[in-house]
Amino acid sequence: MAFERIFIASxxxxxxxxxxxxxxxNRLSMAGFYTDCIIADEQARRRGTARINWLAVNLAIIAxxxxxxxxxxxxxxxxFLVVLHKxxxxxxxxxxx
Numbered sequence: 001m002a003f004e005r006i007f008i009a010s011x012x013x014x015x016x017x018x019x020x021x022x023x024x025x026n027r028l029s030m031a032g033f034y035t036d037c038i039i040a041d042e043q044a045r046r047r048g049t050a051r052i053n054w055l056a057v058n059l060a061i062i063a064x065x066x067x068x069x070x071x072x073x074x075x076x077x078x079x080f081l082v083v084l085h086k087x088x089x090x091x092x093x094x095x096x097x
Contacts, residue, residue, distance in 0.1 A: 007040035009052050020060035026066050030061065031075035038080045 019025045025033075041052040043086040047059070061069050 007036060007043050009037075009040045009050055010045040012040040013052050013057055015020070016057050017060040018066045020057075022082045027072055028067060028075065030065075030068075031072045031079065034061075034072055034076035035079040038076060039083065 012033070016037050020029055020035045037052050037054075037057055041054075044051045054077075058069055063070055065072070
C-alpha cells in the first residue's frame with residue numbers, strides 16, 4: 001500500500017520558519033524543509049490556493065544563516081529535481097501531484 005504525501009503551503013511554510021529558528025537544524029536539514037515548500041507552492045499554484053510567502057521563509061533563513069540562503073536553495077532545488085525525476089523518466093513532462 002502506497003501513501004501519497006499531502007503538502008499544504010501554510011503548514012510547510014510554518015515548518016520551514018520554525019526550522020530556521022531551531023538551533024538544532026543544520027543547513028542540509030533546512031534544504032529539506034525548503035524543498036517541501038517548493039513542492040507545496042507548486043501544488044498550491046495548480047490548485048489556485050494560498051501560496052508560500054517566500055519573503056518570510058527567506059528572511060527566516062537569512063536571520064539564522066546570513067550567507068546561507070543561496071546554498072540552501074541550491075540543495076533544495078537539486079532535491080526537487082530528484083523528486084520530479086522519480087515521477088517520470090522525462091523531467092520536462094513531470095508534474096508535482
